[in-house]
Amino acid sequence: MPAPADDGPPPVTPDGRYLVVRGRLWRRANPALAQERREELVAELMSARRAKGAAVRAGDAAAREEARARVDRAKHALGERGPVWWDDGAPDLNRHLVSTTPYAGWFAQLGG
Template identity: 70%
Template sequence: MKHPLTPDGRYLVVRGRLWRAANPALAPEVRAAWVRRLMAARRAVGEARRSQDGEALARAGRAVDEAKVALGERGPVWWSDGAPDLNRHLVKNTPYATWFASRKRKSG
């Protein structure tokens, strides 16, 4: 299932919560390289958890964070209009509430 993207392209809505989308201004090859690094880091997190290796888990976590910041999903926002970062907010408590509610009614 594809998660809806807010009309301004800043967030994905997953189970009623906003998650910051990757920066659409990234060149496709740059984005693809960082996504590959993110997926490798996530696999490393799983391996470290399964092996109960705290040091490897910390390294993998840092690698996940580095990739997410590079993609624009964490760290400073990638937009420049001064709008606040609503990452992880419930969509119903944000300016996107009306858009999301009308979307649900249409698909409903």
């Protein structure tokens, strides 16, 4: 199911846990992170992604794997992977189709 038809930012679930891209939920960063720390982690994530792309273009498998590990560490530190950052016992629906989750009705109201 596609996202609502506009060029704005992806919709964010009412509880702030996920954003929806091409009909799929993606976990957002932990909002409890200090802004400065979040910015550092995002900068590291982008640097690691650039390094991965360069390694792929160069055909350097070892560098690609190191860059992938850097991406994974940054995503864990941001809270986008690993244990969930909320504490109410709600399951992690990361990468689920929004139409198969409790967010389906909300998303349908957006035109998704």
